[in-house]
Amino acid sequence: MNTEDVTSYIEQVELASPEESMLLAGEDLPQFEDWTPQGAVVDSNLVTYPEGTRLSVKNAVGAWLLFAQRAASAKVPDKEDTIGWASAYHDTLLRTGWVQRGQTDAWTEENLTGSKVHEQILAVVTVVLGAAPAALAIVTAALKSLQAMDQESPWITLFDRRGKDATAVGFQVANCEASDDGGAALHAVDFRLRAKQTLTQVLFFKLTRNEASLFRRGVVLELTPDVLKDIGPAIQKRVRADMLDSIAAIDLAVPAPN
Template identity: 30%
Template sequence: MNQNPLSFIESADIKASPRRHTTPLERLESPPLNLDKLPDGIVAGNTLIDYSAAPEGVRGPLSLAMTFASRAASASLRDGDDEDDWFAGYKTNLMRLGFTVSQSAFTRSRFKKRGIAVHNAIIPFLTIALGGAAVGPVILALLQNLKEMDSNQPWITLFDQESRKFETREMLFGAVSSDVVESRMRHVAARLSFIDSQTNVLFFKVTDVAAEFESATTTVSANNSLLAAIEPRLRERLGESIFDFIKDVAI
């Protein structure tokens, strides 16, 4: 993947998703985040990200890059493409932005219990996929406490709307850690079989129809200097729509 990241940022189609329109009232209720000081937990497009082990300086550019890769993947879909095509395009776009992306490890399971909400049902699977309870603590705590939250919060609405691309519902999670040179993300794509398209996926109760669960775990990494170099152009290309696709998920 030899393309210059800045050339890709200039040329990629990132047309806005027709599924996402932020209303003036929602903008008023959810003020724009400071991209230079993002909190420990955010949603960037369709990915719930845990930044508790990453410094503030890498959070903004990493969130912008993931949002850009996601929107470019959605814009490149053709008739007949499915969730596998989207996910392959998403990972390819991250590589075009200069990221190193590992091969994905796939796991297929079936829920043993029925009648519990998805956010509770996936916690054991997600804990293993992330690499243990010490990885992604913000994500795991948020899922455990989700029953106490308003399902209409902007980040929940965004996360749900962005998961509605195909007949399956695919939720993406990322736990980030950094050192002075590099930022690494344990990235998990959690896919459920077809469920009621009108029901928020996190609050949907597991039934026989939605009992099959598949996850893809991928390691994504980027040089911190590269992230700093591409951030200004990512901000320009994403423009005013940045805050439509990035929301605070503070617990």
Template identity: 30%
Template sequence: MESAELPNAGRAEAGGLPEGGTEAAATPQLDLDRLPAGVVAGNALIDFSAATAPTVRSGVSTALLFASRVADAARREGDDEDDWLAAYKTNLGKLGFLVPQTSISVSRFKKQGVSVHKAIIPFLTIAFGGATLGPVILAALNNLQEADKDKAWITLFDRETRKFKAREMHFAAVEAGVAETTIRHVVARLIIEQDEVNVLFFRITSTTAEFESATTTMSADNSLLAALEPRLRKRMEEEIGDFIAEAKV
């Protein structure tokens, strides 16, 4: 992991939202040792409501962020969203995560003129195996209609979905046991034909009704997560330090 290439931008994005799925007027600086129940790490919105141990929360969020950053750095001309996702999962496997085969389904929305964040809730609920897993994510999506779309965590999450022509939203519901942590990772992919500024506030039309989801149930040893986190954090802090030192101002 010390030799893994990271993007030159030197940014390690992370943002948090409270237990209820909405945010206060200002986003506080995240303490990686005391993460809230819902955070944005890279391009994933993570639900930690079923994983209360600080070492699990920081270990999972840092590993997912690191895997995302390395996949970003590995992108080459001509790569598409499938190439990026394959690199992302490969990176997690190299970090010690057990990443089994992904279940993929393609659906079409029955209702037209509905906002994306509302339309994907039923699909996401099924992918999580019911409403008992991922309640912070589901609450956040339900509350988006009343929330300010310029809030920091929404803006960050929306921006990170727009890597390719197909817009992808990554969601991860984390459940921690005594020795092992399980991550139900869901990718929601929308093929957007017209140029839109925001994905989550986009309204589905007859030409953009196809929805593809990929669900992977990953797992990681809790002791491994605790050992990984400080090394990954140090590696990304070094990249940020190099960026600050070399940036022209």
């Protein structure tokens, strides 16, 4: 990877702006902290950070995910093109230093008949992250924390912002594992939601008939310490003005392992 080429791409790539401002800076929201297990809504993604994750890694990874989402939305403005959006999102991460570990799983379809989206997501992450109990526990805690919130809370409104008033949306649920040497790995599940009626609340969307499908695939991405150090500042510089409007930390009470 040529650092100068990557930095040049970061500086020049087009980033979409959200249709409405959240003004999260005016909300009484948790702050990111060193070592503390936390979750975060990053635009329309959910990412969790286990105990021991440095603040610098949380800030860098959050900025990277925000940058990739904004780049994907600029490249694929059609909200209905969830496959194109997901591909552009991953392409942006790979072009800016993330490395894919193994092959990405094929898209698998899940029907939403009689269930809400967050319930189906919980079922999916249990299967995909089941081999990593610590990751499964903190992602489950984050989803349940969102479930317990008022559906007009800033976290839910932020997560819904891109998918609101559309019939399709792409998003990701991921756990960020920081390595001892200062790198990071994302154990993630990509989701695409397609419905026959307009979405109003993505996470709590519910249908009683077979009118919506949820597609998912698993992926693991890694970021080396050198890339985080060399490229991270350029990423954060591009989205710094948007971070307070697009990233909201979640305090978690992570359940003890069984």
